[in-house]
Amino acid sequence: MNKEWALTQDAFDRLLDWLNADRNRAGIRYEEIRSRLIKVFIGRGCMAAEDLADETINRVAARIGDVARDYEGDPASYFYGVCQNVHFEYVRKKDVLDTRDFPGSNSVTLRTNLSDDCEPEYQCLERCLGHLSNKNRDLVLRYYQGEKQAKIDERKLQALELGIAVNALRIRAYRIRIQLERCVLDCLKRDGAK
Amino acid sequence: MTSTPEIQDQIRRYLLGELDDGTRAEVEKRFLSDGEVFEELLVAEDEIIDDYASGRLDPEERADFEAHFLATPERQQKLRFARALHRHAMNLANERETVKQPVIRSLWFGRPGLSWAATTVAALALIVGTVWFLRSRTAPPKTFATLTLTINQSTRAEGAPAAMVKLPLAADALKIFLRLPGSVPPASRYRVVLEADDGETRPLEMSDQDGESIAVVIPATQLKRGQYVLKTFGTGVNGVEQRIPGNYFFTVE
The missing domain is CATH 1.10.1740 (Rna Polymerase Sigma Factor; Chain: A)
Known part of the structure; x- marks a missing residue:
């Protein structure tokens, strides 16, 4: 070819x-x-x-x-x-x-550490949430709240209230999350360009 | 949606790099040809990132996640987004707890006819609240920021690379996974000591232990800016404790 x-x-x-x-x-x-x-x-x-x-x-x-x-x-x-x-x-x-597998390399740790700083993403997320409709904002924030069993129970209740299956709620929350993620990426690019 | 628990499990293992080449190829072909399975991949990707960000992966999954999943900048960016979303959800939950208080006040003063009942309820609430407060002071943390460290044979003065943790921590505690060096025989019990740059030392609570790593927890309230070194000790089957050679470094900023 x-x-x-x-x-x-x-x-x-x-x-x-x-x-x-x-x-x-x-x-x-x-x-x-x-x-x-x-x-x-x-x-x-x-x-x-x-x-x-x-x-x-x-x-x-x-x-x-x-x-x-x-x-x-x-x-x-x-x-x-x-x-x-x-x-x-x-x-x-x-x-x-490829240098990723060099013996003694600390690269995995360093990669993870890079991810610890989410302050710019957080600032952009706050702005992007304001662009969502009230309904979508409430849905996504409620979906991601709570921990462990409380979160699972809350999602079941949320799905029940919306009259949909938990898996359908999962997909719905994902689609809103994707919108947010794109918005945050655009926001980061804009802020980076300033 | 054609998603089943089997597909979800297979996709999760795909994302963690746990599938053999043949199964991986089958799964990838389905991503290309089946829109619903592909969407399941996207959802699972976010869920696994959330699990990692909130410390819900077991040590083996964490190792797979860091070695395989986080290999690309796209996914590292997704992890930062997940951390931001997690932090926002936690802040919102805290705000809602705070807002509940004025509602209770208006109930108390707005219904004088119910003062006796209210007094009884208040007394009960006080007792429950006191118990809750006393328990919460010692309650284990529920959310964790995580850090994985590998042992280093050099000292900080020799320029050993230090991992970084930034304050404020968007979690109740920092969970540190310490990868054990393969050259050291496994111990039946481990002890970890934290040494700060001002010379202060203190033992740390162990939370997990397997053949490859041990995990310790530092409550967020006890984290202060500075440079830290973790020293590990292992007790063998003969009951003798020995220092594991090397140090784990990290810096809190």
Whole structure:
């Protein structure tokens, strides 16, 4: 595969056609596959997960003529196969530079310590909570309150009051949390840019 | 939602890096092809971060989490967000407790006809409150900030790297996991001494112990800014206590 190959508009259009005949649905599917590939690479500890996901997509697009003609089945599975190859090459290159496993390294501890400081996130979170609707703010704050058994009991009660299953509440709280997380990230970027 | 306890367990083990290559590949394929399973991954990711942030992972899971899960900047950022959310939820709970007091006052003064009953209730409340206060002074902490330290054979003067803890702590106590050096035979009992930079020393309460690490707890109220060293002692099966060579360093800022 020519790694200097760049994604052309024609290849991209054909890739979308392969994903779905309806262009809107194809666009959605493309974004789904890309975000999931990113998660897979993150799950494997890759630092440049977005770049690797894009490299995977580029490689599929580069072969799209053959793939669209010969491949049968869920396109996601094909992307996964290519993603395995991209990851294999990434690991081979990274092994040369990897310093994480040096004997006596204190890097795990240091990484964790970096995470102890959440003051900027806290300041941004306070602002971002103000952007949520009252209903969503109440839901998410109540969901994350309490400890251990008290928290479990509170969530059961909360789900009961909303007339939904606990798992549905879990997903609802997660979706609000994601909004908050994005807002906090934007806020941190803005504050960092000042 | 197609999520089942089995899928949830598998995803949790995936996130902690506990799956073999074959099972991991199967799980990853499902992330790509099944939207609901992928969403379950995202939810589980946040839940495992919350568990870590509030000290609910056992030592083995903690080690997996730190070695595997926290490997990327994205997840480190998610952990900082989780800590902020946890801190906010705790502050809110404390505020709500404080707001309840004026309500009780208005009940007391607004109904003179109920003064006898109110007096009885107040006396009972006083007794219950006193008991609660006395118990709460010795009650174990419920939330923990956590720190994992590896032993260092050098001294601070030689430039040994120190882990950092920032005040105020967004938890009742700091739980410190001390990884035991593999070169030392396991002991049946351990003792940990905290030494501050002003020379003050005191024993620490042990909270957990397994073959690979021991954990000690320092209540947030007892944490002061400064540099600290932890020294560990192990008692072998022969009943003889020996100092484990090396120190664990951390700094409170």
